Amino acid sequence: MDFNWASTSLGPIEEWPPILKTTLALMLRSTFPKALVWGAEFITFHNDAFRPILGEKPPAIGRPFNEIWVEAWDEIGPIALDALGGKSTFIENFPLVVDRDGAGEQAYFTFCYSPVLDADGTIVGFMDTVIETTQTVLAQRQADVLNAELGHRIRNILAMVGSIASQTLRSSADLAEAESSLGHRLRALAGVQDALRTGGVTEAEVHGIVATALAPHGLEDGRVTAEGPNVRLPEEKALALTLALNELVTNAIKYGALSNRSGTVDISWELAGTEDQDFRLFWRERGGPRVTAPHKAGFGSRLIQRHVAEAFGGKAQITFAAEGITYEIGPRNNES
Numbered sequence: 001m002d003f004n005w006a007s008t009s010l011g012p013i014e015e016w017p018p019i020l021k022t023t024l025a026l027m028l029r030s031t032f033p034k035a036l037v038w039g040a041e042f043i044t045f046h047n048d049a050f051r052p053i054l055g056e057k058p059p060a061i062g063r064p065f066n067e068i069w070v071e072a073w074d075e076i077g078p079i080a081l082d083a084l085g086g087k088s089t090f091i092e093n094f095p096l097v098v099d100r101d102g103a104g105e106q107a108y109f110t111f112c113y114s115p116v117l118d119a120d121g122t123i124v125g126f127m128d129t130v131i132e133t134t135q136t137v138l139a140q141r142q143a144d145v146l147n148a149e150l151g152h153r154i155r156n157i158l159a160m161v162g163s164i165a166s167q168t169l170r171s172s173a174d175l176a177e178a179e180s181s182l183g184h185r186l187r188a189l190a191g192v193q194d195a196l197r198t199g200g201v202t203e204a205e206v207h208g209i210v211a212t213a214l215a216p217h218g219l220e221d222g223r224v225t226a227e228g229p230n231v232r233l234p235e236e237k238a239l240a241l242t243l244a245l246n247e248l249v250t251n252a253i254k255y256g257a258l259s260n261r262s263g264t265v266d267i268s269w270e271l272a273g274t275e276d277q278d279f280r281l282f283w284r285e286r287g288g289p290r291v292t293a294p295h296k297a298g299f300g301s302r303l304i305q306r307h308v309a310e311a312f313g314g315k316a317q318i319t320f321a322a323e324g325i326t327y328e329i330g331p332r333n334n335e336s
Contacts (some may be wrong), residue, residue, distance in 0.1 A: 003062045008040055017120040020125075027127065028215035036116070037065045037080065038125040044068060053099025053109075053132055055159035065128075071104065072096045083113035083126035087184040093133050179330035204238040206231045206269055206281075222250075223258060228269035231279060241281070241329070244304040248283055248327060250302065256325055257288030263324075278331065279312065285324035 006012045009018075020038065027034045028047050035046040046054075054060055060068045069076060075096055079089050090112045097104045111130035115123045170177050209262035210226045233241065249258070249265075257263030265285050272278040284290075294301070301318060304327065308316035314331045 005062070008062060009039065017118065019116070023116055023127070024126075024243060033073040033096070033130050035060075035065070035130070036125060037083075037128060038116075040084070042066050042080070053130060055098075056102070059101055059231070071099045072192075079113055080126065083115050084123055086123055087117050088115060089113045093137050105135045109133060120333050126301060131308070159311035165274065177251055184323060203232040203234050206241070207235060209233070209238055209241055210245060212248060213242055217249060217253060222264070224265045224267065226267040228267075228281075229271060231269065231271050233279065236311050237279075238289060240308045244308045244316065244327070244329070245283075247300040247304045248325075252285055252288070252325070256291070263288035272331075280330040281328065283325070283327035285326070291322055291325055296323060 021128055022037060024045055026047065027036050030047055031049055033047070033050040033053055035050050037044055037045055039293075044060050044063055044065045046060060054268075057068065065080065066073050066077060075094075078092075082089055083125060087096055091163050092110045093108045094111065095106065095108055097103075098107050108135050109130055111128060114127045114129070116125045167181055169182070206228060207226070207230070214224060214226075245267075252258040253264055257265055263285065264287050265283065267281070269279065269281040272280060305316045305318060308329060312329055314329065316329045317327070319326045319328075
């Protein structure tokens with residue numbers, strides 16, 4: 001050890017007590033991070049595996065342990081004194097704010113302070129066996145956040161599926177129609193989940209939502225155009241928009257502009273401000289059969305108006321113009 005030990009209370013190495021030499025030899029051979037803290041002055045030794053724990057701190061060998069970890073001594077000092085008093089302590093994922101590069105950082109450590117005794121049973125120091133668990137703790141916290149988010153998403157989806165299933169069965173003429181309608185709506189919900197990302201915020205990009213809604217129908221090129229900026233919508237709005245587009249494209253194929261060979265659908269959207277509350281979307285059908293308004297609004301119409309309006313906190317309005325259906329999502333106070 002290249003250190004002037006004669007300048008410390010320990011004196012030259014050749015004068016050290018056998019228990020110190022023996023304990024040091026055992027520590028230095030260990031591949032696990034260890035520091036030996038000796039005597040009332042907390043003189044520190046450590047092995048190579050302990051170096052990463054120190055980070056950019058100045059060299060620690062020969063210095064007082066309480067000086068090395070001065071920023072955390074209020075927390076670990078009592079544990080060190082317990083060790084010198086004969087009490088072993090094992091703590092998992094202990095939180096400490098440490099200064100290893102000139103700035104405080106939150107870190108976590110699993111460690112054991114074990115008293116070291118000489119031949120007559122006198123406590124002469126303690127061994128700090130430690131591993132940093134910061135990344136493990138942060139990963140577990142992230143997993144907890146993701147699991148909570150997943151649970152929240154599942155509850156929302158189940159509530160939505162239950163409502164859709166109930167309303168579909170109630171408004172369908174027969175079991176075959178109910179099975180077909182419910183299948184389309186559930187597949188639309190399943191499809192948009194691929195566009196949603198899991199993280200601190202769950203959201204999907206509008207281009208992906210539109211593509212997901214149109215993909216199952218195998219429409220010819222040019223029959224549907226979709227244009228708008230890159231806009232990401234949070235989960236509730238993404239799901240609502242998916243359901244609306246599924247209803248619109250299904251109805252257009254059955255009765256509207258996509259039921260013949262010449263009709264077209266134009267989908268466009270914009271973000272008038274910086275928040276998704278300023279989102280507007282337009283659906284315009286042209287070239288299909290002449291449109292007549294239904295005598296009674298079905299569940300599909302109610303879904304794409306009431307549910308979508310609630311999700312977006314604005315308006316969602318379908319218009320049965322003779323030349324083609326139009327549909328708009330937008331702020332309540334922003335009429336087109």
